Amino acid sequence: MKFLRTFAAAACVLALGAAHAQGEPGVTDKTIKIGLFGPLSGNSMAYGFDVMNAAKMYYDKVNKEGGVNGRKIELVVEDDRCNANDLLAAVKKLTEQDKVFALNGGSCSAAVVGAREYVEREQIPFVMLNASGDGALYPPSKYIYGAFSISQRAVGGSMVQFAAEHLKAKKIGYINHDDAYGGWNLEAAQFQAKKLGTDLQVQSINPNLTDVTAPMLKIRAANPDVLLITTYARPVGLLVKKAQELGWNKPIVIGVNGTADLKQLVENVGNKEAFKNVYIQEVLADVPGGPKLKWVYDMYKTYYPELAAKPGYPQTYMPYGIPPAMVVVNALKAAGPQLTREKFLDALSKTKIDTGVMAGPIELTAADHAGQKSAIYLKFDGENKTLVPGTYASQWTYQPPSDRRATPAARV
Known part of the structure; x- marks a missing residue:
């Protein structure tokens, strides 16, 4: 029983x-x-x-x-x-x-x-x-x-950290979209630049812009040590192509948002010479x-x-x-x-x-x-990708409006 x-x-x-x-x-x-x-x-x-x-x-x-x-x-x-x-x-x-x-x-x-x-x-x-x-x-x-x-906040914070630490940039050119998407990565990028004492020169562009001459001329006039691009793929191609046409030879770092098809990016730019000094952000643990x-x-x-x-x-x-x-x-x-x-x-x-x-x-x-919140970076010559040592993790954290405090991105 x-x-x-x-x-x-x-x-x-x-x-x-x-x-x-x-x-x-x-x-x-x-x-x-x-x-x-x-x-x-x-x-x-x-x-x-x-x-x-x-x-x-x-x-x-x-x-x-x-x-x-x-x-x-x-x-x-x-x-x-x-x-x-x-x-x-x-x-x-x-x-x-x-x-x-x-x-x-x-x-x-x-x-x-x-x-x-x-x-x-x-x-x-x-x-x-x-x-x-x-x-x-x-x-x-x-x-x-x-x-x-x-996250887009981590994209922006990590890229600024990489530019300042690995590329030793004191003045950073930054091109993003002029919408909420672009605002997210810019928020953390500006925060990180302030923490590192770097000067961030920003140009925000419409995602559908077909002529990027004006923003690139403004970036060149500001004479930054490096250019960070956090746009989608189509504007990236236009910007890299225009940079070469304007004689830009300093580092360009492309956010992960713009790297869906690197082969197509190279074809759109039309000249591998434009990739002599290009880095791409990657969020995987290794080279794909x-x-x-x-x-x-x-x-x-x-x-x-x-x-x-x-x-x-x-x-x-x-x-x-x-x-x-x-x-x-x-x-x-x-x-x-x-x-x-x-x-x-x-x-x-x-x-x-x-x-x-x-x-x-x-x-x-x-x-x-x-x-x-982490990213690695690859040197990209238009064909081959070489891993840059180190992982760059954004430590930007959300704070309620009444308590806007944050901590910087850090290399780990």
Whole structure:
């Protein structure tokens, strides 16, 4: 009788746990439904197509190894085209129609930011894919985590630190976009320049500008020791080309935002001589395809042999899809078998993992939902990339408006 009572009690606990789990959207006793989205088509496909492929192959690997606390991950995939309207439509479909447990997606910051209000209203956990997403991360939202590639604040702070420390620059030319995206990286860049005692000469340009002569002439007139470019790829090509035409021979450092397709960048510039003194920011742990990342590229070849055989594949940002998937899995495991969104969100806020993919660890807290703040730098001659020793990590932190204090970026 004692055995029967114990067995009955255990069965009751399991039944209640299963019933509770099934009460959560997207959770059954055997599966966890995750909404995965990014640009699978359109002009910005390079920012997300292979990033999503990487996330998918990592989730599949986890499933083959037994899943998470006895459950397999089931993906529902949507195309957001890096467009705010399409992304919001995808998020609504995944939340309301597909009833996913959590969202994992977004490769373009502006599109991601536009979904913040809906995500908070629906109280659905949202783990970004590879978008910087500063506008959705600051001030912190209980439901949103991201910047697993790098935040835009970290982009700006890290680049200024690199220019001052490695390139010994006292005066720095800085070209960014004249929108919120550009404002995010400029905020940390200005903060870091002030801390280091360097002079920052800024030119903010429209993302659609077709003639960059005026801003480049102003930069040249200011006579900085180095030029930092934090724009998207198309303006980068125009700026590097114009710099060479104007006889610029000082270092140029290109932010990670503008390096989606370096081969195309060189073709757009039209002259390898323009890359004699160029550095590129990279947020991976190694040169793409280097020894530290070999396992990622080997996995890609196994999962997508036909794609891997095509020129241009895997795409530059492919490895970026693994860390956010790792974070999702890590938090699901930490949340335990009796899975709820609240437990998942709590686990996310206590995340600290070394992915082996990014330049620095992923660390999330209740006060900071931006995961990765480190960058490495590569010397790029138009064809070959050479690793510069050192990792440059931004230590800029968000402070409420009444308490604007911050700490500088540092080399680690």
